[in-house]
Amino acid sequence: MLKKLMAKLGVGAATVDLRLDRPAYRLGETITGAIRIEGGSVEQRISELSVLLMMKVNVRGQEVTRPVHTYPVSRSFTVQPKPFVQEIPFAFELPAGLAVSTPSVQYYLHTKLDVERALDPTDLDPVQVLPPEPVERVLNALARLDLRQKPDSGKLTPYGQEFSFFTGRPLDIPLKELEVVFLSTPGELRLLTELDLAVPGRFGGEMERKAEIVVPQDLLAADREEELSRFLLDTLRTYAENPQAIPYVSMASYGQPPHGHQGHYGHHGHGMAGMIGGMAAGFLGGMLLGEVMEEIGESAGDMFEEAGLDFDFDGFDEL
Template identity: 40%
Template structure:
């Protein structure tokens, strides 16, 4: 009787542990592991075993969580005292999620739902790596003298935004390069913003925007991609009047595409565009970002753009 009472309070209850074969995975790839369940001091009925993939965003010294996916693993079963069970785990990572960066983290939270007792939990950190096409773009920028900033990868109402600072010959001319990426079937579309220094001493800064498309064949050749990016950025510096404005100017060597009004309009697809929404594989990403965008639109949009750390506005999911 005492053991049953204690088990209902969580003392001597069943435990669960998720062991991942690898703590990192690329978008779209399969992650595998095993659940190890150990019975407590008494027989217990397990209503279900499930895992939540949680997105954790750090902003303004706080951390905020959103559930990106709920993965059912097992329906009800009974575990005997001291019994040990092992269940396989595999999950194909959705293509629509932001990738891991210093301010963007993920965790699998495993829940063992125990009838008439305290549920058992386990948490495991997971790194979501960029798809190869995006990783090659990072390498191409590095090849022409740019390095990713520690603050890169922030979540904005337009998706995930990456930021690079110049080295070598670009220093003094460029403050930073930012972009969001839309992954398409035949390649990657970049919404590129270059902050160019001008005037005496380079104290004046102007934003120049351009939309470019890189085919899968081009991206496979990092040197070719690097060359194209160098040409594009040089043109944006040398032809300022062509690229200053609120819209993205399409890359001239390609047929006209849709123009993304990155800082204009409150349409839902315009608001959550960019990397995260561009890789949308279902409704999950849109629902994940929709509440955040609505929070942002309740505030002055100029303030939101100035401080995109407020991506998770409100405190319902504030964690310490």
């Protein structure tokens, strides 16, 4: 009787341990592993065994933790006392719209054993979310140009996840910083970029130019990173030297912005809008963005207004 009472309080109860097949997975891949359950001092009835994918982000110095999805693994079974051991395999697909793992965006798996009328054993395990291969190849191609990611690169912004770079060595263009938001649409990868350019003759002076870069699919092949690097450098050079070459970006292509505002991105159509609340299909980091903002007390309108955007896209400002 005492053993049953203690088990209900968690002493001598069954334990649960999730074991991943590997520590990192790409967006869209299937996470696989097994959950090891060991019996305690008494028999215990389990209502449900589930795994929660949790996201922890840092926005404006505030830490926000949100469940991404709950994956049921098993229901209504009994765990016998020691030396009972059971391993249950599990598998689930990572959603495509998540932000990837960076210093400001982290993920873990919360395994929960729902014990009837007792304290529930749990287990927490970190998991790294890697970018899709096309995005990773662009990041690698930028690294080949010695464009290095800044410490806060990969933070969440009103547009999704933004990657920011500084030049590790002088290029043949006056580029000081580069900011990139990735948008994946059927059959193509788009980079929504902001170029911070040095102004000749003005100490510390700079100008901003914003442009969309559509990456040719053939350059995203595994063996073409050098050619991809040249394409990106040539495109950045063209946009830096000739702003009239920057393609116009229409808001209508990706939906209408809230509050009836209209705007543009770049100078000459494609575009983006409807990012809030994960509504922007294809934007890296768009999933759960609205919920994160809600948790820190930001409305969709406030988020844009405080960023100083007013839908004219004057910059990728941090939240």
